[in-house]
Amino acid sequence: MADLDFARLTFDGARLTLAREYAGLRKVDLARAIDVTPAAITQYEQGRSRPSLGTLAALSLNLAFPVEFFELGRPLVDVSEQTTHFRRLRSASKVLRRRLLARLELLAELIAIVEKHVDLPPVALPPADFPDDRAGAEQAALLVRDAWGLERGPIQHMVRVLETKGTVVVGPRIDTTEVNAFSRWLHQRPVVVLASDKGDAAVSRFDAAHELGHLIMHHDAEPGDLYMERQADAFAAAFLMPAETIANELPERLNWPRYFELKKRWQVPLPALVRRSRDLGIISQYSYERAFVQISARGWRVPNEPAPLGAQEAPSLLPRALDLMHAKLGISSDELGLQLRLGGTAHPLFDDLALDLAA
Numbered sequence: 001m002a003d004l005d006f007a008r009l010t011f012d013g014a015r016l017t018l019a020r021e022y023a024g025l026r027k028v029d030l031a032r033a034i035d036v037t038p039a040a041i042t043q044y045e046q047g048r049s050r051p052s053l054g055t056l057a058a059l060s061l062n063l064a065f066p067v068e069f070f071e072l073g074r075p076l077v078d079v080s081e082q083t084t085h086f087r088r089l090r091s092a093s094k095v096l097r098r099r100l101l102a103r104l105e106l107l108a109e110l111i112a113i114v115e116k117h118v119d120l121p122p123v124a125l126p127p128a129d130f131p132d133d134r135a136g137a138e139q140a141a142l143l144v145r146d147a148w149g150l151e152r153g154p155i156q157h158m159v160r161v162l163e164t165k166g167t168v169v170v171g172p173r174i175d176t177t178e179v180n181a182f183s184r185w186l187h188q189r190p191v192v193v194l195a196s197d198k199g200d201a202a203v204s205r206f207d208a209a210h211e212l213g214h215l216i217m218h219h220d221a222e223p224g225d226l227y228m229e230r231q232a233d234a235f236a237a238a239f240l241m242p243a244e245t246i247a248n249e250l251p252e253r254l255n256w257p258r259y260f261e262l263k264k265r266w267q268v269p270l271p272a273l274v275r276r277s278r279d280l281g282i283i284s285q286y287s288y289e290r291a292f293v294q295i296s297a298r299g300w301r302v303p304n305e306p307a308p309l310g311a312q313e314a315p316s317l318l319p320r321a322l323d324l325m326h327a328k329l330g331i332s333s334d335e336l337g338l339q340l341r342l343g344g345t346a347h348p349l350f351d352d353l354a355l356d357l358a359a
Contacts, residue, residue, distance in 0.1 A: 003067060003068060004053055004056060004057060004067050005053070006069040006071070006148060007056060007068055007070055007071050008050055008051065008056050009050075009051055009070070010071045010072040010073070011044070011050045011051065011056070011070055012047075012070055012071060012072040013044050013045040013046055013047040013074070013254065014045070014076050015069060015070045015071070015076075016041075016044055016045050016047045016059065017066045018046075018057075018072060018102055018105055018106075019040075019069060019070070019102075019278065020063060021065040021095075021098040021099055021101070022063075022065075022099060022101040022102035022103065022106065023062075023063050023064070024095055024096070024099040025095075026095060027041040027042060027045075030059075030063070032313075033051075033058075033062045034055060034058040034059060034062055035058075036055060038249050043182075046327050047095055047335075050154075051262040056070070058250065064347075064348070065343075065344040066340065066341065066342065068340045068341045069342060069343075071195055071341070073179040073238060074109070074243075074273040074341075075155065076105065077105050077108040077109070077186060077187070079101045079104045079105045079106075079184070079186075080109065081176070082232070083345075085182060085184060085211065085215075085218065085232075086184050089255060092231075093154075093178075096178065099176060100174070100179065100182065100341050102352065103172070103180075103349070103352055104132050104182075104184070104186070104191070104193070105191075106340070106349050107170065107185065107186070107191065107353060108175060108186040108191075109340055110336070110340060111168060111186060111187070111189060111191070111318075112187065113336065113339050113340070114318070114322065115189075116322050117325050117329060117331065118321040118325060119163055120166065120168070120189070120317065120321060121163070121166045121317070122166050122168075123165070123166035123167065123188065123190060124147075124166055125144075125165060125166070125212075125215055125216055126144060126147045126164040126216070127219070128140035128144065128217050130143075130144055130217070130319065132217075132227070132228070133231070133248075134232055135231075135233070135259075136217075136231070137213065137217070137231045137232075137234035137235040137238060138234065138235075138238040138243065140216055140235055140238075141213075141238035141239040141242075142215055142237075142242065143236050144212070144216060144239065145239065145242065148161070148165060152244055152245040153245060154240075154265055154266045154267060155205075155239075155240060155267075156267075157206075157313055157314075158205040158208045158209060158240070158267075158313060159194070159208055159313040159314070159315055160316070161214045161317065162192060162208060162212060163264065163315065163317035166188075166189065166190065167190045167191070167192055167212075167215070167317075168189055168190070168191045168192070168315075168317060169191075169192045169193075169194060169208070169315040169317065169318075170191075170193050170194070170315055170318060170353045170354060170355070171193075171194045171196040171204075171312065171313075171314060171354050172193065172195070172196060172352055172353050173195070173196055173197045173354070174195040174196075174197060179195065179271070180194075180195050180203070180205040181193060181194045181195060181204075181208070181209035181210065181211050182205050182211070183214055183215055185215070185219065190199070190215045191240070192211045192212070192215075194208055194211075194312070194315075195205055195207075196354060200269065200272075200302045200303055200308060200309065201267070201308075201309040201310060201311060201312045201313060202267055202269045202272075202298065202304055202305070202308075202309050202311075203241065203302050203305075204267050204313065205267055205268065205313065206268055206269055206272055207239065207241045208237070209235070209236035209240050210232045210233060210236040210312075211232075212235070212236070212239065213231065213232035213233075213234075213235030213236055213239070214228070214232050216235070217231065217232070217235065218231075218232070220238075234264040234279075236272075237268075237272055237275065237276050237279070239268055240266060240268050240272075241268060241272075241273075241276050242280070243263075243280055244329075246262075246276060246280070247282065247286075249265075250262070250273070250276065250277045250280070250282045250283075251282075252276075252282055252283065253283070253287070254283070254287055254290065254291055254294075256306075257272050258275070260306055260307040261297040263306075263309075264307055264308045264309070267309055269302070269305065270295065270300060270305050270306065270307070271292070272294065274291045274292070274295075275288070276326060284295055285344060289340070319355060322336075331348060
């Protein structure tokens, strides 16, 4: 009871908002579950009143967060739609968006703990101040390749490249077709979330390069602009398929067997190859449009795109850091759960982030 008393006295309404959104509940849903009014939930979250001991216990039970999670004393990261780049978001519900962002907020707290114990690779994302058009995106992509010492051929492991340059990548199941990936800076660390359930490794690689484009070019820009999304696509195409190399390999006419070969070699989606052909002037706009008519007519959309690459690239930087913390320092998932105030046993957060930790 002492812990419950202390949690009530130090109750942080922002923590309730985070827990509710993580659970994917609206205020009215939570209010109904614990038999209070939606206005009461609003008052708790805004700090205008504190829940009773019984209500706090009910909140903890229904949201699956221990009572100590709701205590004051830990800064929250400002993770909002205005600071996070989402790939495919327009049709996603507000509840879904907030649920994904809540995961990101807790991931930020996890990364902060990891960085107290493990030296992650230094962040090495060069700034790219180029015009906000396709030509600027091409220049930015080549700048990054040169800065990272990458030759002009195919990149064998896109996720590994990001991780060696200090980007934390996680690959959870997202269980929705509305969102493929999202990214943002957490503290001074770039983070990329790639859906692991999209069915095609080529699409995931392109998503990763797309998010890199945002991190490089749109550090201070407000997300959500369609033009910025197209610029990030142009960056991804140029980064994964440098013009000076791919132009010599692309067919001058629609040749699907050749495109399938190039998909395997460059590990990029079929539509990205066709679009690159058009953008580099290898095929005409008419051929480009005809190609997409054929892609649709033949059912060559993800997850049924021909010449699949197999399993998606798995992130390893954060899992390795957590394994090191366990092996060298004895910090298990139980201890991490305690430090995050998620309880003494592994919280669903670790499964939600696809982190398989030692108990």
